[in-house]
Amino acid sequence: MSTDDVAVWLYAVIGGxxxxxxxxxxxxxxxxxxxxxxxxxxxxIVGTVHLDEFGEEALRRNLExxxxxxxxxxxxxxxxxxxxxxxxxxxxRMATVYLDDERVKELLNTRRQDFLAALDLVTGRDELGxxxxxxxxxxxxxxxxxxxxxxxxxxxxxxxxxxxQQLTAHEKAHSAAAAEAxxxxxxxxxxxxxxxxxxxxxxxxxxxxxxxxxxxTYLVDRNRVPTFRAAVAELQETTIGIELEITGPxxxxxxxxxxxxx
Amino acid sequence: MTxxxxxxxxxxxxxxxxxxxxxxxxTNLGDILERVLDKGLVIAGDIRVNLLDIELLTIKLRxxxxxxxxxxxxxxxxxxxxxxxxxxxxxxxxxxxxxxARIEGLEAGNGxxxxxxxxxxxxxxxx
Numbered sequence: 001m002s003t004d005d006v007a008v009w010l011y012a013v014i015g016g017x018x019x020x021x022x023x024x025x026x027x028x029x030x031x032x033x034x035x036x037x038x039x040x041x042x043x044x045i046v047g048t049v050h051l052d053e054f055g056e057e058a059l060r061r062n063l064e065x066x067x068x069x070x071x072x073x074x075x076x077x078x079x080x081x082x083x084x085x086x087x088x089x090x091x092x093r094m095a096t097v098y099l100d101d102e103r104v105k106e107l108l109n110t111r112r113q114d115f116l117a118a119l120d121l122v123t124g125r126d127e128l129g130x131x132x133x134x135x136x137x138x139x140x141x142x143x144x145x146x147x148x149x150x151x152x153x154x155x156x157x158x159x160x161x162x163x164x165q166q167l168t169a170h171e172k173a174h175s176a177a178a179a180e181a182x183x184x185x186x187x188x189x190x191x192x193x194x195x196x197x198x199x200x201x202x203x204x205x206x207x208x209x210x211x212x213x214x215x216x217t218y219l220v221d222r223n224r225v226p227t228f229r230a231a232v233a234e235l236q237e238t239t240i241g242i243e244l245e246i247t248g249p250x251x252x253x254x255x256x257x258x259x260x261x262x
Numbered sequence: 263m264t265x266x267x268x269x270x271x272x273x274x275x276x277x278x279x280x281x282x283x284x285x286x287x288x289t290n291l292g293d294i295l296e297r298v299l300d301k302g303l304v305i306a307g308d309i310r311v312n313l314l315d316i317e318l319l320t321i322k323l324r325x326x327x328x329x330x331x332x333x334x335x336x337x338x339x340x341x342x343x344x345x346x347x348x349x350x351x352x353x354x355x356x357x358x359x360x361x362x363a364r365i366e367g368l369e370a371g372n373g374x375x376x377x378x379x380x381x382x383x384x385x386x387x388x389x
Contacts, residue, residue: 007309056309063311066323070291073298077289080302093302097309107305118303129293198296247290253297257304 005051008037008098011079012045012251013090013108013115022086029075030054037101039108042115045083046104049097059095077251084251088123090115091251118256125193125219126249130232132181132214132242139173139241173241180242181214184235191228192218196254213242219255295323 009029014022016039026034028047037044052058062068073094080091098104108115189195195218220228229246236244 010305010307013303054309056311059309059311069295069323073291073294074289076298077294091298091302093304094298095311096303096305096307099308103308111305198300247293250297253301256302 005055006048007051007054008101008104009047009049009054010044010092010096010098010104011047011076012083012092013119014043014045014083015088015119016041016043022083024082026079026082027075028079029072034079037104037108039105039112042108042112044104044108045079045089046098046101047079054097059097063095080251088119089251090118090122090256091253122219122252122255124222125252125255126222126225127217127252127254128192128220128225128228128249129217129247130184130188130214131212131216131245131247132177132184132239133245134173134177134180134211134213135241135243136170136173136211139176140169176241177213180239184214184239184242184244185216187235188216188218188228188231191224191231192220194219194255198254217250217254219252220249222249225249292323 011028011034014036023034023036023045028034028049030047030049030053032047032049034045034047037046053062062072076094080089083089084091098107185195185197195216198215198217218228232244232246
């Protein structure tokens, strides 16, 4: 394949009016100058990329390469974040590639209403991620772990009793964590326009002492972001056995599909 | 019930102020991948990449990243305090020591015999 073979990598969709000012001097995933494709009241933020790295075969191979993936994911996110600083943006999932500009224009035309509605939804809003990590030890201790009867022999029965107690404490810790996570999510929803729970990480690999009990993400009015942060801090103070972590503000990655898919 | 204060950061860990900060190199790769691979507008491009493959990959990465970060956060040595693991490792250590002692014995006393045996083996190879 010749290195002249190129395609169009799509980063985001934005409103059309000021697209020129918004792309500025951004550099994209292939080191290319980021540009826009005019579609009337919508614009697509794109870059011209080489097929030998971003074609179908190459992508399939490269996506399995953690180094390539991490550099490309950061570059893709960097463009979207930069665009987001100057106004509403619909981030596009990484690795969405078109043959040429005409195909992108077709996309803007056929999905115009969806995109405009989605832009409305995210205008003036940011996404904030909140994860809650449960501390197994602290949560288990929160339950009433009955003290070991004094002077008891280490008989089989005693072992089984103890084992049962441990299991009960474990179950209690899990249900306590789930309840706390639910309370955190419900509270944060009151400070957000919308919120979702994503699948939490695998308990088996998030370690023995901490596991993810909530992986939430929230669409928040920009002027309410400080209030939202304060709510997270306050929840941290009042929540037992849970450590909260907040990330963002992000471009509204998790809230672009709602209008489109419905 | 008491607060185990070591385990709780009184203030959420992320420090970012107002600006969109996700482009910075410091942002957790897992958080970025979770968004750029799982979320955003999902549109079928002209160049087809199997989305299922990507999702599987994301999950795999999530596992790796989560385990690395957790190891870092909870202290890299947590497994050393695990009775099952530490019991296992000391057993291995004992076996290792036994084997080493045997090897030393063999090397010290029986080097001669090895040579003889090697010579005796030669005629058979010729057959």
